[in-house]
Amino acid sequence: MKALVTGISGFVGSHMAEFLLLKGVEVVGTIRNRSRMDHISHLQQDIRLVECELRDPFSVEALIGAEKPDLIFHLAAQSFVPTSWNSPIDTIHNNVAGQVNLFEAIRRFGLHSKIQIACSSEEYGQVNPGETPIKETNPLRPLSPYAISKVAQDYLGYQYHKSYGLHVIRTITFNHTGPRRGENFVTSNFAKQIVDIEKGKKPPVIYVGNLEAKRDFTDVRDVVRGYWLALEKGVPGEAYNIASGTCYTIAEMLAILLSHSNVDIEVKTDASRLRPSDVEILLGDYRKFHEATGWNPEIPFERTMEDLLQYWRSQP
Secondary structure, three states: OEEEEEOOOOHHHHHHHHHHHHOOOEEEEEEOOOOOOOOOHHHOOOOEEEEOOOOOHHHHHHHHHHHOOOEEEEOOOOOOHHHHHHOHHHHHHHHHHHHHHHHHHHHHHOOOOEEEEEEEHHHOEOOOOOOOOEOOOOOOEOOOHHHHHHHHHHHHHHHHHHHHOOEEEEEEEOOEEOOOOOOOOHHHHHHHHHHHHHOOOOOOEEEEOOOOOEEOOEEHHHHHHHHHHHHHHOOOOOEEEEOOOOOEEHHHHHHHHHHOOOOOOEEEEOHHHOOOOOOOEOOEOOHHHHHHHOOOOOOOHHHHHHHHHHHHHHOO
16 A cells, blocks of 8 residues: 655654554655655665655646555645735745645546545634634635645545545544654644753743633644544544543643743743734544544644654753
């Protein structure tokens, strides 16, 4: 069995590759000429990397025609919400065009590939009182250009399944974190700041944004197991929440990180870290996914935070 992982050099892509190799699957991954390779340097003997610009239909067609994968985990995206405020059209074009090119190539070659697309809980956006935990039937009220791009990816998955019979599973993943998470993302950013203070690289002050936002965090290693199960047992065309079903405020998450450090650290608000609009609460109901696949989150949040700190401590 051959699996294609788009964005294999990224945070989730590298964990996905590790999981697939343990399953004995042949792994092919897409990279770009500016892709960082440190997340997958330990895997390069076991995977095949193909340079592919997903926004270029000819590049994607050449990739799909040559590889004809059985499974596709479409993880490549511009995935940082604040960047989407600065570059809205780039985010939308990157995330939507890449997926359309992928679908069109699969359709033209008449492949029966099973395709998982990584959608996001940011699609739900403005969640009203009484709507949590959030089910797949909840209205979508996106609050950022990134969220808009994910709504488009989500509905394109549905449309291509209905119109052309593509075997697409739409996974709506809530916040996920763990070792290798990019330092722009809140859990990793705080962990790196703490480690930099421990190493004497910066003064004992950690800078934060909105600490009141409530988020549902799942360990990335549980998430990639979920993506595998989605293609193994999910119903084509369906959307499934992948979440922990537990909520933490950003302040509570920070407190857990600080509890695993012996350094005395002051917390200060940085106005530049506040967004034009922020989603107040994201708490997911994953029962539909559990009923379809048997998936449950297994890694406790405290261990995830400890592993994230250890990851940054291991960096030079």
